[in-house]
Amino acid sequence: MCGKPFEVLPTHQRIKNGGGQYCSPDCRYAAASLSGTVMVPCRACGEEFRAQRSRVERGRKLYCSEACKFSEQVRVERACEHCGDVMILIHTRDVEDRRFCSRRCYDLSRPNDPEILAHMARIRNMQRQKKQPTRCEKILYDLMDEAAPGTWEREFPLFYWTVDVAVPRRKLVVQADGDYWHGLTAAKAGKSPSPSVALTIAKDRAQDKYLAMAGWRPLRLWESELKQDPQWCLRRIKAMLLAEDGDD
CATH class of the missing domain: 3.40.960.10 (VSR Endonuclease)
Known part of the structure; x- marks a missing residue:
């Protein structure tokens, strides 16, 4: 693992069983952690890094760091429907549903939202009938x-x-x-x-x-x-x- 020469008895039972390959427990544990890994290039910066083979085969380990991962995400600018401030959103399937920059803007816009007003009217009618x-x-x-x-x-x-x-x-x-x-x-x-x-x-x-x-x-x-x-x-x-x- 580390390349450092070390001595081992030739009659040692571990050599007969394929052992005696590492000079210390640290090197043995390091080698165990690297088993099943491959070197792959980062999609963002191109630098090679070590990743689990199974994750690479599933297409999940594509970036060497969180910074590279975030740098590749597509960002969308959208104005808040209440205050007009510009929001920078990460492009996902739910980005179209994001209409307000904060919960306060959402709450303040509720009394003027036609869909919410219609929903509130239905709730009022149900409550009047029951209570x-x-x-x-x-x-x-x-x-x-x-x-x-x-x-x-x-x-x-x-x-x-x-x-x-x-x-x-x-x-x-x-x-x-x-x-x-x-x-x-x-x-x-x-x-x-x-x-x-x-x-x-x-x-x-x-x-x-x-x-x-x-x-x-x-x-x-x-x-x-x-x-x-x-x-x-x-x-x-x-x-x-x-x-x-x-x-x-």
């Missing part, structure tokens, strides 16, 4: 008919959630939150919420933060507020709508 609104949701729907007639939608799929009420033109989301499951009951009692309620509270906060980053304005109304003082809830909804009109 019966709760008492506080019915109160909220009546308030929305008075505050924004003909411009709001119930059970509106938005990003990763289905919100109770949305006014798409105003980018306003109105949620009817149950006192117990969203943490008001525990807060009034001065107690820590149960793990399931604490998880719901964390999800509510994350949802509100995400919607605000996407340009939507979330408004949450408690179940007790809707039942005990619906007129106060109506004034809050109208204030949110008037605030958007003032911004325009």
